[in-house]
Amino acid sequence: MVACSVLLLFWTLVSIKLTLGQDYTSQWAVHIEGGLKLAKQISEKHGFHIIGEIFPDYYHLEHRHISKRSANPGLEYHEKLISEQNVKWAKQQKLLIRSKRDFIAFNRDNGNPKRYSIKGGLNDPKWPKMWYLNRGRDIDMNVQGAWEEGITGKGSVVTILDDGLEKDHPDLVKNYDPLASYDMNSKDEDPMPRYDQMDTNRHGTRCAGEVAATANNSMCSVGVAYGASIGGVRMLDGDVTDAVEARSLSLNSQHIHIYSASWGPDDDGKTVDGPGELATRAFLEGISKGRSGKGSIFVWASGNGGREHDNCNCDGYTNAIWTLSISSATQNGHVPWYSEACSSTLATTYSSGSNFESQIITTDLHHDCTNNHTGTSASAPLAAGIVALALEANNELTWRDMQHIVVLTARPTHLLASDWVVNGVGRKVSHSFGYGLMDATAMVRLARRWKTVPAQHVCNITAQVFDKPVPARSSVTIHLLVKECNRVNFLEHVQAKISLSANRRGDIKIDLTSPSGTRSTLLAPRTHDNSHAGFHVWPFMTVHMWGERPFGVWQLTIHNEGKLLATLTDWEMVFYGTILPPTDVSQTLLTSIRVNNNITVDEYSENSIKSGNCRVTTTSCLECLREYKIYHGKCYDKCPPRTYQENYYGLCADCHYSCYKCNGPNDYQCTVCWEDAELIHTLGQTFCYPKSIKRLLDDRTWHTYSTILLIINIILLLVFFKCKFCMSNNNLTDIANYRLANQIDGDD
Incomplete structure (x- = not known):
């Protein structure tokens, strides 16, 4: 028995080693002009067959006579393929390492579920223990208020990009949507997971139950958006390539509203990786064309590399402006041990914590239920469910509208972190929690009255760096003055595209400070990152300056904690934002709702002037009544001296x-x-x-x-030259007198 175990371990290690060395697959992504019929002819001519379409005229091919994994590229077949006149581009697909962001726990619940006392009108047996939905007192996701207003996610379509979906699960079958499902691994329309003894493919089913488990059916749990449609894309239980990711991210984008992903590059504290060119295009196509042009909404788990001192800004999926990056909070409001802190995290939902804290309850394989869903994997689906509720309240919301609504309504209260700061527009923000805990009821109420944000503009400004050295054990600060910014007056996402070389990449820390004084850590030191590769135009992203103005001096500080010299070779700032403020709150928020940082919005009426001139307050005023002007958190009849009214929204600027x-x-x-x-x-x-x-x-x-x-x-x-001439004559006279005196002495 022991010998068998040792042999099994040996062959497992050998197979892992071989797998790591076999990067190339038997699949290609190809751009063929001329339509599907011609694409089939060209493919079959060279021994390929079409697996599926990635984008119009872009196809996913597989070759019949190439091994599924190889250390060497199939150059012969590639050359034949691109020799065709109608083939404009082709690329053999490489294996990508993508990890699920949960933790394996082998204490899965078995047997018949125990029936708890009915609470909140729901008879789902696990409902009383779903602490993250039913605690109230601002320490849950505040979904019950939305439910009581009749919002359950109806009409919203969510798909889980993962390892499969148990579509016949009794708590999911009612909401299952085949149009939001596909199996990229087996290349068919059935997303059912592959079963094994360890239930390694339970991840997708667990995530789906958090979103849309049926309510009040005497089964298991209840989903946040229990009226929404739910689908699954099986894509992690097989070879993951750029083409597989692109097809998954773009699946049926006119039908699917929300894509939830709880995976990404390894959270090992040493990987820097992101979407390939096809997946990147899928994101761009999604936000520009998905949902009839309103944009697909991509919800992403921020990562579980906390123990490895990882930083989610090294993950190109959570670090992208197109994804709504979600981190975790424990039952008691602490930062979980696995959580990664980074400046691209937008908001937080609950998940697991220490051994003494409860975890997330959801559906499980074999028509079962579990109390043990964990990690940021559990946080992203909760966020996707809340987004589905907001979309039911207003299905005209764009992908950017949704991010604005999250920022405005997230609650920092009861979340415990040492790095909370107040940014330049008065909002609290943290690298661990973003803008705080998502609030379903506040999002729904704000969504109902939301006015579509102005068009997004982009401003690129390159700093003149010229290979700036960063000595060992020291730091260097570089300044960039922004005077004009191509119609970006109010910031959303901010990127610092940085190229630098370092003997050890993990020794580098990068901070960015806005003109308003908001300091954001773009990269923290990573103790396991021994790479010499540095960064090449890597887009570090921060959301901490959301709503601020871009004008003034930006400061980039590079800290080198290593023993050898590092060099900053390039720095470019990319500002995303709007020419006008994102929304005219005085017109859209006509009822009293709670928004972030304990902000209250008074119902707009002629009588509201009695309570002061400010309508939206935190520690200072964020918005005045319509006839007043705002400057530095105070309201004025007109802009004070040394300022001017910037636009009709009543903002005063210096x-x-x-x-x-x-x-x-x-x-x-x-x-x-x-x-x-x-x-x-x-x-x-x-x-x-x-x-x-x-x-x-x-x-x-x-x-x-x-x-x-x-x-x-x-x-x-003249005086100068005269004095110099006099001094010269005096010196000559002195010398002559000296010689004359010496001559007289010698004669004596």
Whole structure:
């Protein structure tokens, strides 16, 4: 028995080693123009068959006579394929390492579930122990308020990109949607998981139950959006390639609203990886064309590499602007031991914690139920369910609308982290929790009255770095002044695309500070990352400046904790945002709702002026009543001196320091000057010059002053040369006298 176990372990290690060395698969992604019929002819001519379509005219092919895994590329077959005139591009697919973001626990519940006392009108046996949905007092996901208003996710379609879905599970079968399902591994339309003795493919079924387990059916648990349709894409139980990911992310994008993913590159603290070119295109196609142009919503688990000191900004999926990145909080509001802190995390839902804290309850394989779903894997589906509720309340929400709503309604209260800060617009934000705990009822109420955000604009600004050295055991700060930003006046996502070389990548820490003073850690040191590769145009992303202005000085600080020199070779800032504020809250929020940081919005009426001029408050005012102007958290009848009204939303912005009053931010837009300055009009522009300098600008005065200065300089030069000549003569006289004296002494 022992010998068999040792032999089994040996062959397992051998197979792992062989797998790691066999990067190439028998599959290709190919761009063939001319339609499906021609694509089939070309494929069959060279021994390929079409597995499926990735995008229009982009096909997923497999070759019949190539091994499924190989250390060497199939160059012969590749050359024949691209020799065809209609083949515009082709790429053999490589294996990708993608890990589920839960933890294996072998204490799965068995037997008949125990019936608990009915609570909240639900007879689902596990409902009384679903603490993250039923505790109230601002320490749950606040879903019951939405349910009581008739919002259950009806009409919303969610798919789980994972290892399969037990579609006939009694708690899922009612909401199962075959149009939101596919098996990329077996290449058919049945997403049922592959069963084995260890139930290794239970992950997708567990995630699906969190979203849409049927309510009040005397079975197991209840999903957050128990009225939503649920599907599954089986894609993790086989070879994962760029093409497989792209097809999964773009599956039936006019029917599916929300894609929930609880996986990503290894959370080992040393990997830097993200979507390939096809998966990236799938994201872009999704946000631009999905849901009839409103955009597919991608919800992503932020990662479980906390124990390995990983950072989710090294994960190109959670680090992307297209994904709603979700982290975890424990039952008691702490940061879980597995959680990764990073600046791209937008918000948080509950999950597992220490051994003494409860975990997530959901459906399991074999028509069963579990109390032990864990990790950020459990957090992302809860978020997807809440998003489904918001979409039922307003199915016109775009993918960006949803992110704005999450930011505005997330609650930082009761979440315990040491890095909470207040950003430049008064919102609390953390690297561990983002903007806080998602609030289903607040999101639903805000969604009902939401006004679509203005169009997204992008601004790219490159810093002049010129190979900036970062010595060992030290740090370097580089400044970038942003004066204008291509119609980006109010920030959403901020990216710092960085290229740097380092002897040990894990020794690098990167901080970014906005003009408003918000400091965000783009990268923390990673103790396991021994790579010499550094970073090449890696887009570190932060959401901590959401709502701030981009104008002013940005600071990038590179810390090198290693023993050898590092070098920053390139730094480019990419600002995403809008020309106008995201929403006119005074028009859309007509009822009192709770929003983040204990913000309250008074019902708009003529009487609300009695409670003050501010409508949205935290520690300072975020929005004034319609007829008032806001500046630095206070409301004014009109913009105060040294400011101007920036737009019709009543925002006051600073004038140039030389202006007392102005109509714009530049030094040539002054309208009134300080007492010691005078207004100068030239070529349609108005400047304020100090009166002393103004006198110098007069031609006659300047000519007089110049003449006087010239005469003084000539006199000084003459005096200088005369003194030098006198000193030379004196020296010659002294020498002559000295020689004469010595001669007399010698004669004596």
